[in-house]
Amino acid sequence: MTRATSASPGVVVGLDIGGTSTNATVLDGAGRFLVEDLCETPSRVLAGPDATLDALAQALGGVLALTGVPVTEVLAVGLDTPGPASADGVISSRGATNFSQPEWRGYDIRGALTERLGLPVVYTNDANAAALYAHHRHFGAQADRRSSIAAIVGTGLGGGVVESGRVVQGAVGMAGELGHVQIPMHGLIAEDQPLPFCNCGFVGDAESVASLTGIVNNLLPYWLTRYPDHPLASVTPIQAAAMKVRGLAESGDELALAVFEQQAAALGRLFTIAANFTDPHAYFLGGGVVEAAPHFRSWFLDRVRTHSQLRDEQLKVATFELVPDRDMAGARGAAIAARDAREAVQ
Ligand SMILES: [Zn+2]
Numbered sequence: 001m002t003r004a005t006s007a008s009p010g011v012v013v014g015l016d017i018g019g020t021s022t023n024a025t026v027l028d029g030a031g032r033f034l035v036e037d038l039c040e041t042p043s044r045v046l047a048g049p050d051a052t053l054d055a056l057a058q059a060l061g062g063v064l065a066l067t068g069v070p071v072t073e074v075l076a077v078g079l080d081t082p083g084p085a086s087a088d089g090v091i092s093s094r095g096a097t098n099f100s101q102p103e104w105r106g107y108d109i110r111g112a113l114t115e116r117l118g119l120p121v122v123y124t125n126d127a128n129a130a131a132l133y134a135h136h137r138h139f140g141a142q143a144d145r146r147s148s149i150a151a152i153v154g155t156g157l158g159g160g161v162v163e164s165g166r167v168v169q170g171a172v173g174m175a176g177e178l179g180h181v182q183i184p185m186h187g188l189i190a191e192d193q194p195l196p197f198c199n200c201g202f203v204g205d206a207e208s209v210a211s212l213t214g215i216v217n218n219l220l221p222y223w224l225t226r227y228p229d230h231p232l233a234s235v236t237p238i239q240a241a242a243m244k245v246r247g248l249a250e251s252g253d254e255l256a257l258a259v260f261e262q263q264a265a266a267l268g269r270l271f272t273i274a275a276n277f278t279d280p281h282a283y284f285l286g287g288g289v290v291e292a293a294p295h296f297r298s299w300f301l302d303r304v305r306t307h308s309q310l311r312d313e314q315l316k317v318a319t320f321e322l323v324p325d326r327d328m329a330g331a332r333g334a335a336i337a338a339r340d341a342r343e344a345v346q
Pocket of ligand 1: 199
């Protein structure tokens, strides 16, 4: 398949909804993104589903006006949102952090947008979209012959597994929930450190360490007992203290570096499981760390690589990279997913 270079008529649009804004992009038939930068409009998620659908329609109109593409050339729309949601875009009935109003619970956002726009809409969760974009950006024309895994560290730990250029979705869309993969804790936590817990109910999964929630619930409470005179000990609430940890790590603070060393170890153990599970060509790391100071993100990626135990044969082909273009990865990955879904049915 030479889809990256063969021009075909029509475009797909990617729409990435966040808590406050929607970013839009356009992918043409030759595999080129027609929007270089962010194309953001308010997402209006807090105003509920109707306002959000209006805002998405405006985002679509806006990006088409920007690129001069008539709506008649749009073959499909790729939509991505933060989770949790089903594989076909039904927001979790238990609610989701960014979709907190009761009207959102169990809401079929993909179906509603399909009806609103009169266009096919393909749904992807935001971590899967970022994984797909990182994969295609890294491998280009080779993407369909390569596999990768992406861990996206944020409030939680999201991710995606890409095999032969496609996101592995699983039976009910729960493949690639990397945060809830349990990892060995022996040698990762200190001898007197309590076992870290996750909001999902597991103890010692990857998210219980490698996420902002893990820092708040598990890492900072322990490390502050080791550094009782640390300035963060007087910062409340603990969420506020956790938000400062990365900045401190960038400037070499011992406590903060201990926290990130444990996160790197957790991610390395997760990638070690991946190495024995799907044996990917590439290991991508995304989320807030991508925006960190260059010396710190290089250190962190290097620590993750060091903690990943690959076999000699794997080390010869594997690459470790940061997810590029963090702010645009969601919309671009959603657009790629929409293009792929169209190709699959043709
Ligand atoms: Zn969990």
